[in-house]
Amino acid sequence: MIDEARAVRPGEQLDAERLAAFLTQNLQGAGSVLQVEQFPSGFSNLTYLLRLGERQLVLRRPPFGAAVKSGHDMAREYRILRTLRPVYPKAPAPLLYSDDLSIIGAPFYIMERVSGVILRNRLPPGLSLTPGQMTALCHALIDNLVALHRLDLHATGLADLGRPEGYVQRQVSGWIRRYENALTDDVPAMTQAGAWLRAHLPPDQGAAGAALIHNDYKFDNVVLDPDDLTHIRAVLDWEMATVGDPWMDVGTTLGYWAEAGDPEILRNFGMTALPGNLTRQQFVDAYAAASGREIGHALFYLVFGLYKVAVIVQQIYARYRQGHTQDPRFARLIHLVRANGEMMTRAIETQRLSGLFG
Known part of the structure; x- marks a missing residue:
């Protein structure tokens, strides 16, 4: 029932080598081998699952070809989470932000993953609701x-x-x-x-x-x-x-x-x-x-x-x-x-x- 990531869609891959180097340099305990998957749902900003050993993180970046800057402002979204988290614990904990385009080709931020059930366009396997x-x-x-x-x-x-x-x-x-x-x-x-x-x-x-x-x-x-x-x-x-x-x-x-x-x-x-x-x-x-x-x-x-x-x-x-x-x-x-x-x-x-x- 837990919402899970899958293989990254063609054309939406990240540079895992550069991303791993960024994480190793900026995130304590990030020396494990990096595995990158993608959450398949959603129609706007792209969301990826980063596995570092037992640790799971989520990366958000703008969609490829997006021209609506105000709707895909990673710095703004990161600031909202960082400021909101202390007074609203249901906001996921943000960890890192970068506007260095040499890493994955776009600004992005990383947050801790919150695991659970997400109701999308159909019930997850094994779940029924009265x-x-x-x-x-x-x-x-x-x-x-x-x-x-x-x-x-x-x-x-x-x-x-x-x-x-x-x-x-x-x-x-x-x-x-x-x-x-x-x-x-x-x-x-x-x-x-x-x-x-x-x-x-x-x-x-x-x-x-x-x-x-x-x-x-x-x-x-x-x-x-x-x-x-x-x-x-x-x-x-x-x-x-x-x-x-x-x-x-x-x-x-x-x-x-x-x-x-x-x-x-x-x-x-x-x-x-x-x-x-x-x-x-x-x-x-x-x-x-x-x-x-x-x-x-x-x-x-x-x-x-x-x-x-x-x-x-x-x-x-x-x-x-x-x-x-x-x-x-x-x-x-x-x-x-x-x-x-x-x-x-x-x-x-x-x-x-x-x-x-x-």
Whole structure:
């Protein structure tokens, strides 16, 4: 059931000799023979398992051919982990950072591995979850997000990580711009959703309503204890974390949150359509109850989340079309962009979060 690495994908190999020399020079006790494997899931920054004898480390680097610097800033992600770890133990412990391109051809950082169960697009072999367990797991996911949003920004040392005033407006404009820059196919629903978001911005919460937000919070970015799957050991992938409107964090989670009646391509993208999972509306209601935050403009945050996820997928698909990656998973991602466009259209037309196809 433990999430395991595999052989490195063709075209994404690291220079193991140079990397081993770097580790020997900078990490105490790193003299063992280095073995490099790769975690096969994930669609953004590349994640590798480094075995040094009995010790296991994780290396993160930008994807090959990535042009979005702000989304693949290894120094920023390392700083977040280093600063956050003392006040939020679910952040993995960072160890080393390097911007020396002669080592593996890109900036990277290394952290301790947190072993456990990660729920991706199918259950790990040997694992089954009852509807009751899935419901409990959903609430654990929500409670952990609420705990993150309640962190004292000044205690974390990350109050300067973002600019909360005007955050939502900048996010909408920024993701529309990213989509236009990565455009490959005409998807009218994306253009229409972008215009709708611009026209329906919620009131600005400013610094008073700001929180530290993860910005990519979902099942496959949390590590679960194999002995108690409702216990979250770690939260991964902090590359987009910032200070802003916490409901935008909820919106991103909703963007990945498919329900039983949603199109198959979306249901196959994660675990949230299994019996016992909360619906999107139930997720919002549970978060509001646990956090004490008023729901307000939930439809906007859902549409934003769907749009943002579609843009991330579009950027990956564009890199594939340009020949920067050979990962065969990316060949059909344009269909996921179109499916998200249809979801946004249905949500706007029905003014609902859930049951969009029922």
